Amino acid sequence: MTGLTDQVPVPHLPELPRLPRLPRRLSAPTPGWVETTDVVVVGSGIAGLTTALHLREAGQHVTVVTKVNVDDGSTRWAQGGIAAVLDPADSPAAHAADTLAAAGGLADPAAVRLLVTEGPARVRELIRVGAAFDRHPDGSLMLTREGGHRADRVVHAGGDATGAEVQRALQAAVRRDPWIRLVEHALVVDLLAEGGRAIGVTLHVLGEGTPDGVGAILAGAVVLATGGLGQIYATTTNPAVSTGDGVALALRAGAAVTDLEFVQFHPTAFAGCLCSCGRQGDHNCTNIAPKPLVSEALRGEGAHLVDADGKRFLLGQHELAELAPRDVVAKAVYQAMRAAGTDHVWLDARHLGGEFLAGRFPTIVATCRAAGIDPATEPIPVAPAAHYASGGVRTDRHGRTTLPGLYACGEVACTGVHGANRLASNSLLEGLVYARRIATDIQAAGHPTRLKRGPLLGVEAAPGTLPQTRAALQQAMTAGAGVLRSGESLAVAAAELRRLEPAVAGGRGTEQWELANLVTVATAVVAAAYARQETRGCHWREDWPETDQRWRGHLSGALAADGSFSLAWERT
Ligand code: SIN
Numbered sequence: 001m002t003g004l005t006d007q008v009p010v011p012h013l014p015e016l017p018r019l020p021r022l023p024r025r026l027s028a029p030t031p032g033w034v035e036t037t038d039v040v041v042v043g044s045g046i047a048g049l050t051t052a053l054h055l056r057e058a059g060q061h062v063t064v065v066t067k068v069n070v071d072d073g074s075t076r077w078a079q080g081g082i083a084a085v086l087d088p089a090d091s092p093a094a095h096a097a098d099t100l101a102a103a104g105g106l107a108d109p110a111a112v113r114l115l116v117t118e119g120p121a122r123v124r125e126l127i128r129v130g131a132a133f134d135r136h137p138d139g140s141l142m143l144t145r146e147g148g149h150r151a152d153r154v155v156h157a158g159g160d161a162t163g164a165e166v167q168r169a170l171q172a173a174v175r176r177d178p179w180i181r182l183v184e185h186a187l188v189v190d191l192l193a194e195g196g197r198a199i200g201v202t203l204h205v206l207g208e209g210t211p212d213g214v215g216a217i218l219a220g221a222v223v224l225a226t227g228g229l230g231q232i233y234a235t236t237t238n239p240a241v242s243t244g245d246g247v248a249l250a251l252r253a254g255a256a257v258t259d260l261e262f263v264q265f266h267p268t269a270f271a272g273c274l275c276s277c278g279r280q281g282d283h284n285c286t287n288i289a290p291k292p293l294v295s296e297a298l299r300g301e302g303a304h305l306v307d308a309d310g311k312r313f314l315l316g317q318h319e320l321a322e323l324a325p326r327d328v329v330a331k332a333v334y335q336a337m338r339a340a341g342t343d344h345v346w347l348d349a350r351h352l353g354g355e356f357l358a359g360r361f362p363t364i365v366a367t368c369r370a371a372g373i374d375p376a377t378e379p380i381p382v383a384p385a386a387h388y389a390s391g392g393v394r395t396d397r398h399g400r401t402t403l404p405g406l407y408a409c410g411e412v413a414c415t416g417v418h419g420a421n422r423l424a425s426n427s428l429l430e431g432l433v434y435a436r437r438i439a440t441d442i443q444a445a446g447h448p449t450r451l452k453r454g455p456l457l458g459v460e461a462a463p464g465t466l467p468q469t470r471a472a473l474q475q476a477m478t479a480g481a482g483v484l485r486s487g488e489s490l491a492v493a494a495a496e497l498r499r500l501e502p503a504v505a506g507g508r509g510t511e512q513w514e515l516a517n518l519v520t521v522a523t524a525v526v527a528a529a530y531a532r533q534e535t536r537g538c539h540w541r542e543d544w545p546e547t548d549q550r551w552r553g554h555l556s557g558a559l560a561a562d563g564s565f566s567l568a569w570e571r572t
Helices: 046-057 092-102 109-129 162-176 245-253 296-300 326-340 354-360 362-370 427-445 469-480 487-499 501-505 510-531
Strands: 034-042 062-065 180-183 186-194 197-205 214-224 263-270 304-306 345-348 380-389 392-394 406-408 553-559 565-571
Touching: 034 046, 034 197, 034 245, 046 062, 046 162, 046 180, 046 427, 062 214, 092 109, 109 162, 109 427, 162 180, 162 427, 186 214, 186 245, 186 510, 214 245, 214 427, 245 392, 245 406, 245 510, 245 553, 263 296, 263 326, 263 362, 304 326, 326 345, 326 380, 354 362, 406 427, 469 487, 469 510, 487 501, 487 510, 501 510, 510 553, 510 565
Parallel strands: 034 062, 034 214, 062 180, 214 406
Antiparallel strands: 186 197, 197 214, 263 380, 304 345, 345 380, 553 565
């Protein structure tokens, strides 16, 4: 008898446009120094630092390497908070239902169950580490609501400065532990693998050692916690360091990536003018990275999205109106902008009152004031901006990637909890939950640190860098693979990426290595977005506007030995 799942038709994967050939290793000199540790963690946001702390509880010696300063990643910028079931009237089943409803049929229910059941304990641990969340006068935690949640379950700190508080508390805990070595200004160039497993990293540490500060760290396990990839776009809420390094490192090392077409656009990035040019709207005149967020929590507290005529355009589009899941709201904002021919809409919070706004949303009020806007008397200009990679390096429920010894945690990972569209404030939670699962797995596996058999050889640099390459890539991605895509726009983006191929192949140095990562990740995003001929979650195709059951599955990407990127289909 044929099983039900066997009857689901398989989609036809279209032939991809010509893509650039991507490097399998970056140009770097032979490492001038080698260190060993039990575990090397790459990245220092909530995922990386929490993993390091759990590994220490398990008695591991940890080295955390981070590209610039310890707090330069996305965590610090998180406003809304952390979603977890902390109210007795709420339940893990309700949190799971909201997460699955937002995810467009692609989330893994078992992974989601782990997230929502283990989440509350992880948040309480974070409080014990020192994170001070906002509380009512009776001492109970204040809980708010964001898009797609049908219950108040988002904890926050400093009003809308949750990420800053979480980062502060974790950094302080890490710095107190003498067995966690924190190396800042250290860009991981490539992963080291031998015998089919990850054995460490090569990295460039600014101002350290010879030649050119390039060295190697050998470890029993490597954890990627490098955050997001928003910098492949011209307009993003992600900080400048979010160049998709972890996805690119994993691809070059032979690990699989998945769901990369599902780049989430935040519907309400601040679109006011923060420079002196005086123009309104999202014109990037100050080249601000990250683009300031106007948190969904402001809508959770009652703010409305309106067009230039003051009309609430989400009413009638979704039963939750402005609190619909993020993909729904981003699309509605985009359509309203397109209909009016403007580059922003408005978020009206005036009815919440100046005193409330200043106390609950000090960061947003400060951003508005810097642009000469008083949100108590004027609506706030907002527009969508690239915000979160729902896909990433594919992992199992223990954070293991397809390369033994290599783990991924946080935004860089695709654990299966987000599917086609992440539910608001589930990302910090995912970092907390999977950090602990990874540490437990590493301890149980007891991966020994291996010394590499052969010499550590560098790769010759070919000459040639192109000026303006990064900006060209970002513009091409925003135009071709942004909120709304089509086969045609994606093919144009692919052609632009091919034009950048010589810039990726040559040169060395932080800018060049980051550029290679950006082109690698952008290529993977374009390929997956081109292949998926339907609209689902935050993947919105103008030429394939319907959700198609044949596409209920995942596109998994890999880099071949010759540098060609390819996709394979996996049913859910
Ligand atoms: C927000 O505060 O709107 C962002 C929350 C999130 O991205 O989860």
